[in-house]
Amino acid sequence: MSDVKNSSMNIVIRIQIDKTQITFSDIAKEIGEAGGDIVGIDVISSSKTHTIRDITINVNDQKHSHLITERLKSIEGINVMSVSDRTFLLHLGGKIEIQSKNPIKNRDDLSRVYTPGVAQVCKAISEEPNKAYSLTIKRNTVAVVSDGTAVLGLGDIGPLAAMPVMEGKAMLFKQMGEVDAFPICLDTKDTEEIIQIVKSIAPAFGGINLEDIASPRCFEIEKRLKEELDIPVFHDDQHGTAVVILAGLINALKLTGKKLSEIKVVLTGIGAAGTACAKILIGAGVKNLIGVDRNGALHRGEKYSNPNWTEFANLTNPDNLSGSLSDVIEGADVFIGVSAPGILTVDHLKKMANDPIVFAMANPNPEIDPELAEPHVRVIATGRSDYPNQINNVLCFPGIFRGALDCRARVINEEMKIAAAEAIASVVSENELNETYIIPSVFNQKVVEKVREAVIKAAYQTEVARKDPLRVESQLS
Numbered sequence: 001m002s003d004v005k006n007s008s009m010n011i012v013i014r015i016q017i018d019k020t021q022i023t024f025s026d027i028a029k030e031i032g033e034a035g036g037d038i039v040g041i042d043v044i045s046s047s048k049t050h051t052i053r054d055i056t057i058n059v060n061d062q063k064h065s066h067l068i069t070e071r072l073k074s075i076e077g078i079n080v081m082s083v084s085d086r087t088f089l090l091h092l093g094g095k096i097e098i099q100s101k102n103p104i105k106n107r108d109d110l111s112r113v114y115t116p117g118v119a120q121v122c123k124a125i126s127e128e129p130n131k132a133y134s135l136t137i138k139r140n141t142v143a144v145v146s147d148g149t150a151v152l153g154l155g156d157i158g159p160l161a162a163m164p165v166m167e168g169k170a171m172l173f174k175q176m177g178e179v180d181a182f183p184i185c186l187d188t189k190d191t192e193e194i195i196q197i198v199k200s201i202a203p204a205f206g207g208i209n210l211e212d213i214a215s216p217r218c219f220e221i222e223k224r225l226k227e228e229l230d231i232p233v234f235h236d237d238q239h240g241t242a243v244v245i246l247a248g249l250i251n252a253l254k255l256t257g258k259k260l261s262e263i264k265v266v267l268t269g270i271g272a273a274g275t276a277c278a279k280i281l282i283g284a285g286v287k288n289l290i291g292v293d294r295n296g297a298l299h300r301g302e303k304y305s306n307p308n309w310t311e312f313a314n315l316t317n318p319d320n321l322s323g324s325l326s327d328v329i330e331g332a333d334v335f336i337g338v339s340a341p342g343i344l345t346v347d348h349l350k351k352m353a354n355d356p357i358v359f360a361m362a363n364p365n366p367e368i369d370p371e372l373a374e375p376h377v378r379v380i381a382t383g384r385s386d387y388p389n390q391i392n393n394v395l396c397f398p399g400i401f402r403g404a405l406d407c408r409a410r411v412i413n414e415e416m417k418i419a420a421a422e423a424i425a426s427v428v429s430e431n432e433l434n435e436t437y438i439i440p441s442v443f444n445q446k447v448v449e450k451v452r453e454a455v456i457k458a459a460y461q462t463e464v465a466r467k468d469p470l471r472v473e474s475q476l477s
């Protein structure tokens with residue numbers, strides 16, 4: 001597959017210019033000739049003979065960045081002081097911080113927020129643990145927990161390297177859903193140890209968002225934590241992804257006029273996201289779904305070391321097809337990829353039924369380059385923000401947790417997930433719906449609002465809510 005473009009590849013080159021030797025327009029010409037696109041210039045300092053400027057340049061990739069830098073270094077009168085990638089700059093010192101709601105201005109404040117005043121509050125919670133919801137951060141705080149073993153599509157890169165993703169999730173929780181989320185990356189891959197650690201830290205949190213934990217371990221961890229904790233536990237890569245896929249599919253099928261019950265779906269990557277996606281689609285009415293992993297289609301009669309795959313094969317593939325992706329893609333109406341980059345080809349697309357729908361969601365690089373796929377499909381969606389139709393679990397997790405926290409749900413159940421998917425789909429009106437707009441933008445403010453409301457209603461109807469904020473809100477309005 002050709003490398004999918006990376007729109008965030010902007011570099012900032014800080015240079016000192018000897019004005020007696022070279023002008024800025026000469027420098028701009030050099031950068032232009034090397035194929036760089038100057039998108040910003042900042043003057044850092046200036047004297048009679050020298051200026052220091054930060055030049056922001058859009059480049060194709062690291063190699064291109066290196067080429068431009070070397071070219072500038074070779075020019076008389078230019079001193080290249082530093083080169084930084086804007087993405088890296090955004091990560092300097094981490095992306096989030098903790099802030100106090102009130103300043104401690106004097107001794108009196110100190111004695112209230114801390115000892116001795118705080119002791120009364122501690123005692124009140126000790127006598128009535130439920131008060132933790134009103135007197136601590138618990139009611140609005142979620143732990144984003146990872147072991148760093150399935151980070152995006154990068155695989156097992158470890159807990160330290162997983163932190164930037166978890167910090168990013170925390171930012172999204174806050175900005176989109178006003179939920180305070182805290183990244184916790186664990187230096188263990190032991191299922192029991194992860195369960196014990198999450199249980200031990202749970203008192204501080206109103207919910208647990210599991211993230212980027214490899215399958216099949218993630219299934220046992222989530223199942224046990226759901227059973228053993230009284231706060232919602234939600235593996236985002238499974239359920240957040242599944243919810244958004246269902247939302248996108250509901251709308252894409254409106255364009256092709258096909259029904260969930262009639263379509264043939266080929267799903268690649270039967271890991272965390274793939275398993276949950278299959279379950280939600282089958283629950284929503286899909287009858288013909290075939291799962292494909294590294295060794296081909298999952299089918300009955302094969303002995304899989306992964307028990308999850310045996311269960312998967314039993315629930316799917318009604319015609320019990322075997323073989324490779326090329327074999328089973330024949331006549332498929334929908335392809336969904338949550339697997340690996342570049343595994344879907346144009347030849348595969350040509351074998352699909354009319355009006356193919358392709359959700360190529362591997363991150364950061366999808367199963368097929370959208371530009372390659374576009375001429376051969378009716379709808380193409382990816383997990384990326386630089387193409388139309390971004391199917392990403394960020395459309396789900398802020399709103400689903402906002403709703404679950406507000407109604408103090410004990411769990412996030414199937415009914416709440418389906419309600420969330422329908423709410424996301426409903427944000428795109430019939431008038432707006434088209435091939436490049438099947439799913440609302442991540443920045444559409446209606447998404448969180450609608451998901452929250454739908455989730456609260458479903459929680460209430462299924463009797464897992466411990467509070468009914470919608471009733472209070474309707475009384476107030």
Ligand SMILES: NC(=O)C1=CN([C@@H]2O[C@H](COP(=O)(O)OP(=O)(O)OC[C@H]3O[C@@H](n4cnc5c(N)ncnc54)[C@H](O)[C@@H]3O)[C@@H](O)[C@H]2O)C=CC1
Nearest residue numbers: 152153215269271272273293294338340362363383392393
């Ligand atoms: N757009 C979105 O919102 C989301 C995208 N994803 C992406 O989906 C992918 C999978 O994520 P998880 O399910 O969390 O990981 P996972 O590690 O649990 O599952 C990945 C599965 O893909 C399979 N796989 C790898 N190479 C394959 C190939 N060549 N052909 C068929 N199957 C192959 C693996 O064997 C594994 O079963 C990642 O790239 C991730 O970034 C995951 C969650 C959300």
Ligand SMILES: CC(=O)C(=O)O
Nearest residue numbers: 151152153237363393
């Ligand atoms: C989006 C996301 O959660 C992932 O790619 O893992």
Ligand SMILES: [Mg+2]
Nearest residue numbers: 152211212237
């Ligand atoms: Mg993830």
